[in-house]
Amino acid sequence: MSRKRKLVSAGIFAVLIVLLIAGIILTGNPGAEKEPIKEVMRDAVLHGTGKVSLFGLIDVNPGLISAYAVSGALIVFAVLVRIFAVPRFKPAPGKFQYVLEKCVGLFSSLAEGNSPHRPGFIGGYIFAAGVYIFASTIFELFGVQAVTTSGGSISLPAPLADINGAIAMGFFSYGVILFGGLICSGPKGMLKALKDFSLPLSMSFRLFGALLSGALVTELVYYYALTSYVLPVVVGVLFTLLHALIQAYVLTMLVSIFYGESTEPSHKKEKRKKQ
């Protein structure tokens, strides 16, 4: 690249940066002036004001819209893969097939390792749960916008950062463990799951807390103009990626372990033969 072109490129970038800074300054700091940090945080947790209309039927938290968007995208992806990729699978896999097989193999082996008695169903369940948690957490990074009922715009959060989403996931997983135990091992299996009655709460609030903490930190970082440069790249992206991986792994691991315990066949004690 010639010296002249380098100078021109540098000049363009410099002008762009100056314009952006000017724009940011001129538009002010709405968060600081209009809404105090407490309100922002409270809204991020409770979504008291930032509701979104679901097909004009009911007003819901934006997390539910995110959940539907993520599920829609995943369903389309799955159908496309099933139609176009799976029939062309080869014994020696290509890159895409390798990644897909790795994902399926990871959850399948997790299920077989932790729940060796009935790994088929739970393998599929933790695959779906893991993919959903990972994709929905990553979804936060795209910053998809939605219009709130009050007419403002809102960046769609991770579905599990919404407490309703986290509770749904936690309780549904507990239901799977409970009924899995009932179907596979009878009432004894169900009782084993019932003993861990705190499990749905712990799973729900673990998910909610972990994902919400990421969202709160990101909100906090973006709230102040000074910290909203460069830092979000590290805080937002890396935290989100880490959360996506860790939470997907933790929930699937817990579900497979507890499912394995509840579906474990009971060993009858052998009666001692009277001599």
Place this chain on the structure above:
Amino acid sequence: MPLNIDIQQILLHMLNFVILFAVLYFVLYKPVKKFMDKRDEDFNEKNDRANRTMEEADSAKSAYEEKLSGIEDEIKSLREDARKKGVEEADAIREQARREADEILEDARRKAEQAKTAAVRSADNQIRALAEQAAEKLVIESTAQAYENFIETVNRPAPEEEENGE
């Protein structure tokens, strides 16, 4: 509800996840798992087949080696037999040759004896014939000499006639 918990939204989340789970399970997880299991089965089958073939090859190899060592022993015994047979045959041939040589020698000796006898006999005959001839000749010669001497004596002139004639 505290913390903005909404049962309706929880159920909506659950419905969303149930649909997603059903689709992911039947459309993605099961077919991929089925493919992987089938491939594993194929590989295991091929592996088993390869192991079986290997075992068969090993057993065939050991049987072959066993047979080979047996064949070596067999070859050794056959070679020994052949050597013994060869020696016996050579002895027999040698014996036969000696016998034939003896016969030839005996025959030759007999023939020589016969020839000698015949030769001696022939020589005797010849000598006898020669002696007869010689005797005959001597007789003839002596007779003829005497006749010639007589004739000569008869025909010889007297010494006076010889002088007259000159």
